[in-house]
Amino acid sequence: MISATGIPQTGGEVRRLIRAGGFRQPTSGVAPDHVQANVAILPRDVAFEFLLFCQRNPKPCPVIEVIEAGQVEAKISAPGSDIRTDVPLYRIYKGGDLVDEPDTLSEWWRDDLVTFLLGCSFSFEHALMRNGIDLPYYGTERNVPMFTTSVQTVPAGPFAGPLVVSQRWVPENKVVRAVQATSRFPAVHGAPVHIGDGAALGIRDPFKPDFGDPWVPEDKSFVPVYWACGVTPQAVAMASKSELMITHSPGHMFVTDLKDEDLAVI
């Protein structure tokens, strides 16, 4: 149901609005507490190796669901959905180059395409906020700082490349809580990969992110904490220069029927 504020409250409601052409904006904040997913669509001939890449790199590439070739419905996480119409904005890459940014896949869909829905950081950010850890960029135009690290992912077939991490500054006395709160959610990147000086990850300047906006903490006692980031599989898939690859447009996610808490392992 749509709330008094006009914000859709469930995954199904968001998807129906998008499909009807009534929602073409970023999905942050819609259907609160529902799991949103990164989308990566690839031809069947590289699907095994991409799934294997995800299995080998579960922190940056947590798989929520895979839709097989010839099918368009996320039967497990979003019954009744259609991946060709239910994302607000898509990006089409050919040989690694962006060639289109359509609002449906009607012109691009092929029956040999396999869809990967991968965990996104919204769910674990909710967990951080519920635990009193402030995320100043949340709900603003600004984005979390992200860094390409010197740590290599474990390759599979044509899929290889560096780990990308997101950075959040956490008050010293909340660092343990940040680890605990996110460890519960391995399906959305899980526990941090690193706490403190980013030099171990090859990060020279913690205030010069490769993507997103710099975050200068209000207090010198804040500690930088790094989590594996969903940009990793997108960058790796793009670098593989697959003949065709389709993703969501940044921030314009696929909203599932799962609740954040459904993904908690403990």
Next chain:
Amino acid sequence: MISATGIPQTGGEVRRLIRAGGFRQPTSGVAPDHVQANVAILPRDVAFEFLLFCQRNPKPCPVIEVIEAGQVEAKISAPGSDIRTDVPLYRIYKGGDLVDEPDTLSEWWRDDLVTFLLGCSFSFEHALMRNGIDLPYYGTERNVPMFTTSVQTVPAGPFAGPLVVSQRWVPENKVVRAVQATSRFPAVHGAPVHIGDGAALGIRDPFKPDFGDPWVPEDKSFVPVYWACGVTPQAVAMASKSELMITHSPGHMFVTDLKDEDLAVI
């Protein structure tokens, strides 16, 4: 190194002994605290769908590592290993029928075979025992009781079938601890799927297992606790009647270099 008692203490030591022909017995109790794996080897043309089956059914089918077609080394969990020689006893199935039980794969190996190493219950049984939960069959000729349930797995391609569970009777005051201790290890079946009356799983008589040996608890206050079982993917793969399928012989596992604690998520 081999201990004074003659029991190999590491995965590498076990594998070298097996490869040299000096170890043809079940692997229970060797290389204590090292992760042992179920083995399922299938042709590449069904590999994507089998990996997807595992992704959809992580409790019965936790993937430790996948060795791609054309390769024989488990590079991540057992560097230097060779899957063709490092398992004490194999089983060969053609079209779902057992046709051979060799001690190497020299006559059966093909370059299109993909190896799946799946978590085995030994690791989480260690966790139960460390937490004071007694497993009377452990280290004996007897086996844990296993039941084919009325719960269906989530299918993928030709892979489908019922969930198989193992049963352990836990003192009432240890049931919470049993959940906690095994929840730490999702890569080896993780938390139980059910506590108490097996009717919810379609189990009519808790003392008449479909596989393994009956377990009658010493005390009426003991509660039956059911975990997803690694027999599930084997049964499902066999039922798919794949042209060729190779597994370990029951109890004769692949021993990795990973320690049980490496698999803990918290």
